[in-house]
Amino acid sequence: MAGATGRQPAPVRIPGLPERVTIYEVGPRDGLQNEKAIVPVDVKEEFVRRLVAAGLPVVEATSFVHPKWVPQLADAEELMTRLGPDGVALPVLVPNERGLDRALALGLRHVAIFGSATETFARRNLNRSLDEQFAMFEPVVTRALAAGVDVRAYVSMCFGDPWEGEVPIEQVVRVGKRLLDLGAGQLSLGDTIGVGTAGRVKALVAAFADADVPAERLALHFHDTYGQALANTLAGLEAGITTYDASAGGLGGCPYAESATGNLATEDLVWMLDGLGIEHGVDLASLAASSVWMAERLGRESPSAVVRALA
Structure with missing residues (x-):
């Protein structure tokens, strides 16, 4: 990507943070x-x-949702x-x-369910209803596991x-x-409308730990509606979380949630991780070039601060 060579933060480790994290890219599905x-x-x-x-x-990559609800993903099988x-x-x-x-x-080996x-x-x-959703998910998880397919669970809001406003931490944990307990291997905790702050992140992770759910079973999914996504990510790192959802170029938001603006941009996350000396395996220049390429096809500038800076 033009202009990106050599432009990277100087890494300085903060004691106690993870040495490596996994970035769970959601751009092609949640982003589009x-x-x-x-x-x-x-x-x-x-x-x-x-x-x-x-x-x-x-x-x-996509979602096998009914085309009536998300027309954008009607081509899931073809993709x-x-x-x-x-x-x-x-x-x-x-x-x-x-x-x-x-x-x-199609022989796919990894699926995710999306709860509230x-x-x-x-x-x-x-x-x-809040309780009825589990009856819908139970056969999905049971059948997936029986077929040797692993299951991730998202929790929104x-x-x-x-x-409803503020959501009680104990309700999220429940x-x-x-x-x-249904059998999901990982739980992604979503700040769907971007109102979370760093203290709440740590409190939520601690509440799960108190409920015997260790940090390695959790992922964090932030939206940057109020500019808090990176601060919340740092709080998550301090709490021991090592998987973070992000969307290339900051694409996306939830079509069923008012005020749900873009996801945490993957490039912004990578830049911060590089500055902290945390390994992730992603080539920033290549990633940013891909986001510029997609932004051109969508006809607008990428909302990612890092993509705009590198471009």
Whole structure:
């Protein structure tokens, strides 16, 4: 990427932080799902391949949601078929058993489910009550595990809900524990509307630890609505969390949540990790070039501060 060579932060380690983290890239799914203009499948395929080539260890490719609800992802089967053997290792979101059927038919090995920490969002996003969502997820997780497919669970609205306001920490822990008890291998805690702050991050991680859920079972998923995503990430690192969701170029937001603006930009996360001397395996210049490429196809500038600076 022009101008990116040699531009990187000087690493200075902070004692006590993890030596290495895993970046869970959600750009092709969470980043694109809310785009109004349909992105051609060949563009999506190249975007996924570029992200993998940039060294991202996990790239969530798409969602097997009904096209009526998310038209942008109606091409999920075609995308995963185009990716072929390279796509088998990429996770996909499956909202229900029908979504799992579609993933299993393609031989995919990693799926994710998407739950809610609040009653209102569960009803708006899943058409289920807070408790009823578990009855929907249980057969999905059971069947996936029986097929040798690992399952990740997302929990949305962990820090605040646009309809209910502040979400009690104990409620988030209760929901998260139930998803893990179903058999999910990892739990991603989402700040869906970006209202979280560093103290709340540490309190939430500590509450899970008190409930016998160790930091290695957790991931953090921040939105930068109020400019807190990187501060919250640092708090997560201090609390021992080593997996972070991020979206290339800062793309995305939740189509069913008011005020849900862009995800934490993967490039901004990588820049901070580089400055902390924390390993992650991602080539920043290649990643930023991919985000510029995608921004050009979407017809607008990338919201990532690092992408704009390097460009």
